[in-house]
Amino acid sequence: MLQLDTQSLQQKMPQTLKSTVMVIGGAEDKVHGREILHTFFTRAGGSEAKIAIVPCASREPSAIGDRYNKIFTEMGATSIELLDIRERTQGEDPKWQEYMEECTGVFMTGGDQLRLCALVADTPLMEKVRMKVREGKIVLAGTSAGAAVMGHHMIAGGGSGESPNRSLVDMATGLGILPDVIVDQHFHNRNRMARLLSAIASHPDRLGIGIDEDTCAMFQGDGVIEVIGKGTVTIVDPGSTFATNEQQVGATDPLSLYNMRLHILCHGDRFELRQRISRPTHP
Amino acid sequence: MLQLDTQSLQQKMPQTLKSTVMVIGGAEDKVHGREILHTFFTRAGGSEAKIAIVPCASREPSAIGDRYNKIFTEMGATSIELLDIRERTQGEDPKWQEYMEECTGVFMTGGDQLRLCALVADTPLMEKVRMKVREGKIVLAGTSAGAAVMGHHMIAGGGSGESPNRSLVDMATGLGILPDVIVDQHFHNRNRMARLLSAIASHPDRLGIGIDEDTCAMFQGDGVIEVIGKGTVTIVDPGSTFATNEQQVGATDPLSLYNMRLHILCHGDRFELRQRISRPTHP
Numbered sequence: 001m002l003q004l005d006t007q008s009l010q011q012k013m014p015q016t017l018k019s020t021v022m023v024i025g026g027a028e029d030k031v032h033g034r035e036i037l038h039t040f041f042t043r044a045g046g047s048e049a050k051i052a053i054v055p056c057a058s059r060e061p062s063a064i065g066d067r068y069n070k071i072f073t074e075m076g077a078t079s080i081e082l083l084d085i086r087e088r089t090q091g092e093d094p095k096w097q098e099y100m101e102e103c104t105g106v107f108m109t110g111g112d113q114l115r116l117c118a119l120v121a122d123t124p125l126m127e128k129v130r131m132k133v134r135e136g137k138i139v140l141a142g143t144s145a146g147a148a149v150m151g152h153h154m155i156a157g158g159g160s161g162e163s164p165n166r167s168l169v170d171m172a173t174g175l176g177i178l179p180d181v182i183v184d185q186h187f188h189n190r191n192r193m194a195r196l197l198s199a200i201a202s203h204p205d206r207l208g209i210g211i212d213e214d215t216c217a218m219f220q221g222d223g224v225i226e227v228i229g230k231g232t233v234t235i236v237d238p239g240s241t242f243a244t245n246e247q248q249v250g251a252t253d254p255l256s257l258y259n260m261r262l263h264i265l266c267h268g269d270r271f272e273l274r275q276r277i278s279r280p281t282h283p
Numbered sequence: 284m285l286q287l288d289t290q291s292l293q294q295k296m297p298q299t300l301k302s303t304v305m306v307i308g309g310a311e312d313k314v315h316g317r318e319i320l321h322t323f324f325t326r327a328g329g330s331e332a333k334i335a336i337v338p339c340a341s342r343e344p345s346a347i348g349d350r351y352n353k354i355f356t357e358m359g360a361t362s363i364e365l366l367d368i369r370e371r372t373q374g375e376d377p378k379w380q381e382y383m384e385e386c387t388g389v390f391m392t393g394g395d396q397l398r399l400c401a402l403v404a405d406t407p408l409m410e411k412v413r414m415k416v417r418e419g420k421i422v423l424a425g426t427s428a429g430a431a432v433m434g435h436h437m438i439a440g441g442g443s444g445e446s447p448n449r450s451l452v453d454m455a456t457g458l459g460i461l462p463d464v465i466v467d468q469h470f471h472n473r474n475r476m477a478r479l480l481s482a483i484a485s486h487p488d489r490l491g492i493g494i495d496e497d498t499c500a501m502f503q504g505d506g507v508i509e510v511i512g513k514g515t516v517t518i519v520d521p522g523s524t525f526a527t528n529e530q531q532v533g534a535t536d537p538l539s540l541y542n543m544r545l546h547i548l549c550h551g552d553r554f555e556l557r558q559r560i561s562r563p564t565h566p
Contacts, residue, residue: 163471163495163514164547188446191474197547212446212537231446232537236545243563245549254495254515254549258561262519262545264447264480266528266537278541280526 018136021178021219025185025211025231026110026144030071036216036229037068041075043139044105049077052096052103056085056119057111057145064109072107083125091123100128105139108146114156114172116149121175133177136221140177144185147211152179153203158195163254166202166246169195178219184210187234200236201246201255207273208236215267224279225271233269237261237276301419304461304502308468308494308514309393309427313354319499319512320351324358326422327388332360335379335386339368339402340394340428347392355390366408374406383411388422391429397439397455399432404458416460419504423460427468430494435462436486441478446537449485449529452478461502467493470517483519484529484538490556491519498550507562508554516552520544520559 020043028036041049053068055061065082072080081099085091106129108116120126132138148154154174162168182203184196187210200208211217212231219225227233238260245256265271268281303326311319324332336351338344348365355363364382368374389412391399403409415421431437437457445451465486467479470493483491494500495514502508510516521543528539548554551564 160474161472163498188477189444191443191476193474193476194471215446230537232539245564249549254513255547256515256549256552256563257545257547258552258563260545262540262543264538264540266532266539269539269541280539280541281528 018221019133020139020221021133021150022139022141023147023150023178023183023209023211023217023219024141024143025147025187025213025215027186027213028143028216028229029214030067034071036214037071038075039216039218039228040105040107040139040141041072041077047076047078048104050079050102050104051077052081052083052099052106054083054085054106054108054120054146055111056083057113057116058109059111059115061086064111068107068109085119085125088119088123091120091125093125096125097128100125100132103132103138105141108142108149110144110146113145113148113154113174116145117154117172117174121173126175130175130177147183147185149174150178150183151181151206152176153182153199153206155182155184155195155199158192158198160191160194162194164194164197164201164257165252165254166198167251169198171199171202180206181209182206184208187212188232189213193234196234196236197257198255200238201244201257204238204242204244210234210236223273225273227265227269228267230267233265235263235265235271235278237263239276301504302416303422303504304416304433305422305424306430306433306461306466306492306494306500306502307424307426308430308470308496308498310469310472310496311426311499311512312497313350317354319497320354321358322499322501322511323388323390323422323424324355324360330359330361331387333362333385333387334360335364335366335382335389337366337368337389337391337403337429338394339366340396340399341392342394342398344369347394351390351392368402368408371402371406374403374408376408379408380411383408383415386415386421388424391425391432393427393429396428396431396437396457399428400437400455400457404456409458413458413460430466430468432457433461433466434464434489435459436465436482436489438465438467438478438482441475441481443474443477445477447477447480447484447540448535448537449481450534452481454482454485463489464492465489467491470495471515472496476517479517479519480540481538483521484527484540487521487525487527493517493519506556508556510548510552511550513550516548518546518548518554518561520546522559
């Protein structure tokens, strides 16, 4: 039985993150209020924004890139570059690293998170993005697959409609922008609670974050997640007295997970990463 | 914002329940090991068992009743009665109340929980069953719809694939055998976490119990839930610092639920209702 002292994680959690990292649950409004995309645009500098779109998760990077390009152009961004990387070597291209020097916001689209990681993980370009985020110089946003890659441990796929079990979730290595969380997206929309719990059973030193569609968990420099959008952000906190049978059972056996804390947060709610407590909108 | 002191609930919880009440998540094994059904049979007295089958939730009560009749006959029960109630007046039939005097186990089948309640709630027969459970004289089991009716507040129906919201769950009044819990069944199999959370937001003075298929939460006289079967029992405990925006938002708006405790329990795990703590199988 794994008994866990999360003290170290709680101290480590907020790290030296200075930027806003916007983790979006997919299917964000692109037509009407565009609240989440507009928040990204605003935080990236508004009319001063210099935006990079990373469409590499998609198998139709031009089409999806053009769609976001049009949106941010309509909002009035100063410049927009489409980092249409189709081979890893393109991640070494000096022109894009140069653009990163002046860039104020990076937006990663949806698609397949394994594809995105395969193309950009550990490239000089992505290291530059990571450094700029750490320095508080750019706003980073990712939606759907672009959200899934944020953690060190990444949910690459999985199922639903079963008791939590290890084989219900496929794990891989993400970009590690927010290393201490495991992100799942389209969360309640695609009934992903059981797979997030299955992931947490294997990695109880992480915080599980399930984000609904058209909803964003904004990780802010002050160690606070703020929720915006139409749905909920689910936080599964294994906490300091967590225990699991994960080490004792087979891959398809049901998992026990004892003594977790659970928060369902809506627009305006805040969650303090250091203390692991939620701050309601309606106090 | 509703702030809740669950002290009173925690003291009230185990009540004067002396019997075992077996709350089964549906689709229990009827062919091979029949573990859950055999446990019911054993606790009802084994070869001494005098069993009543309540098939009223089903629209095919004869067929479903016969199926369980055959199973318990094969196991070697002394007597079996099918309480095939099709009108509420039958719940006043003295012959069935007499059978209750010697009956050692009552089994409620699946079907539609609203139908079951409409036919038997508050009838003299059901009052007799309730009294016998309270006195520790019979084992009561219910599967699927027969499980849903156990609480005072009953989930009558609902949806999935959405952020928790009030309109995601239809509530009704159950039989109140275990008044302090809200039961959901086919739980992870049908992705019902969001609807159970929606129910808890409206009734945070209750404990949410989600039971997977072929799995049973056995409420025992000592105030302990013991889990048996193939899947998991999910316990959503609003706890003493719970809060929600349920009173502030519209019926289809997403719900916030702060500071819950969550346990996923497997075969052999135990949960103490008084202290609200889980007792792992693998300590």
